[in-house]
Amino acid sequence: MTQGKSTRSISKQERELVLEQDGPLWRGRFVAMASPCECLVRGVDESLAREVAESVAAEAWRIEHKYSRYRDDNLVAAINAGDQQWVTLDEETVRLLDFADQCWRLSAGAFDITSGVLRRAWRFDGSDQVPQPEQVHALLPLVGWDKVEREAGCIRLQKGMELDLGGIGKEYAVDSAFQRAGKLTDADLLVNFGGDLVARAATSPWQVGMEGTARPMAGQLQFTTGALATSGDSRRYLLRNGIRYSHVLDPRSGWPVADAPRAVTVFGQQCTQAGLLSTLALLQGRDAETMLRGAGVQYWIQWGDDAAVTG
Incomplete structure (x- = not known):
């Protein structure tokens, strides 16, 4: 066994998905890869919003379990x-x-x-x-x-x-989760894992604030399709x-x-x-x-x- 390896147990709280509504916007929140994660979807009903958010969270947790260096069982x-x-x-x-x-x-x-x-x-x-x-x-x-x-x-x-694989794993998880969620709906969709995100929009652009290290970066970015890392x-x-x-x-x-x-x-x-x-x-x-x-x-x-x- 490689030195320093240990199984990192995932608590029930870490596997919890919270779904919130703000007008036409649904936001699913959860934790994965030691980061706050979210899935945003607009203009759908609660049932579909939950299905989309659950698919995003499940894919993030799957990739984390498979490729995390903090486990000894993957x-x-x-x-x-x-x-x-x-x-x-x-x-x-x-x-x-x-x-x-x-x-x-x-x-x-x-x-x-x-x-x-x-x-x-x-x-x-x-x-x-x-x-x-x-x-x-x-x-x-x-x-x-x-x-x-x-x-x-x-x-x-x-x-x-x-x-x-930490240097590429989170970005890969973002793209993979986004693709899975995109098969469930044509609605506006954004997947964000700890500030690395990808989105699409057909109605109104997404507005994303970017944070630097010492203080926020100037302004916000509006876009309909694309990704930030x-x-x-x-x-x-x-x-x-x-x-x-x-x-x-x-x-x-x-x-x-x-x-x-x-x-x-x-x-x-x-x-x-x-x-x-x-x-x-x-x-x-x-x-x-x-x-x-x-x-x-x-x-x-x-x-x-x-x-x-x-x-």
């Missing part, structure tokens, strides 16, 4: 505890790992789902406990997507390596001798990315797409805005405590 735990043995994958996981491979290649290795082992040295709890260089260096042999072996429908990790270090960082160490680690060095923005929000057509671009921008450090301009997307960047830069 597929990720089996992969990480494989002890250099081949582990059989289902089709959904193959697609998700193919996407992770694409992220790794697009980022020249800066986005790497094997880098979770670095948390053994780094504890981003707002303290000043920066690890010693030798602690970080000792973990680098366990990091590297190119060290992972994959064959058709199977995967094998080197001893001590781990997969951590934010990456940042508002709550996970270290502060020592006036230097802020972001939780955004470069897996090639094991150390935080230098001069990274405090937060990046990207607007795209899918949440997975927006999430990938926001994360890749953070990994670019001071060149984040250059990368996003080159991608031709709408974005908001917050540097330190300054007002957000939009583009």
Whole structure:
């Protein structure tokens, strides 16, 4: 069993779905992936609103159970505890790992789902406990997507390596839940998991307020179809001798990315797409805005405590 793994029990309260009405708008609230989640649907009756909200919550909880690294009874735990043995994958996981491979290649290795082992040295709890260089260096042999072996429908990790899908899991869950809910109704729909969201509207646009890290970003965004995803270090960082160490680690060095923005929000057509671009921008450090301009997307960047830069 991989060190540090434990089953995280899910309480009845965490699996509770609350449905509220505000005029023509229905809002289903629940908790998943350690985030407040909601499903908004307009212009339907209560029965359909509840069915839609329940489908969104069920999909979020399913994906959390299957891919959370905090459990020792799911597929990720089996992969990480494989002890250099081949582990059989289902089709959904193959697609998700193919996407992770694409992220790794697009980022020249800066986005790497094997880098979770670095948390053994780094504890981003707002303290000043920066690890010693030798602690970080000792973990680098366990990091590297190119060290992972994959064959058709199977995967094998080197001893001590781990997969951590946290960098793509929530955005994937948003898109998947939205697709499932969209099959139940043609009504206006918005799915929001902890600020990462996707929506569509045929009647009136959705109005979404965006939060930065130190203070709210300027204005609100109105749109009928699209997705938003934010990456940042508002709550996970270290502060020592006036230097802020972001939780955004470069897996090639094991150390935080230098001069990274405090937060990046990207607007795209899918949440997975927006999430990938926001994360890749953070990994670019001071060149984040250059990368996003080159991608031709709408974005908001917050540097330190300054007002957000939009583009």
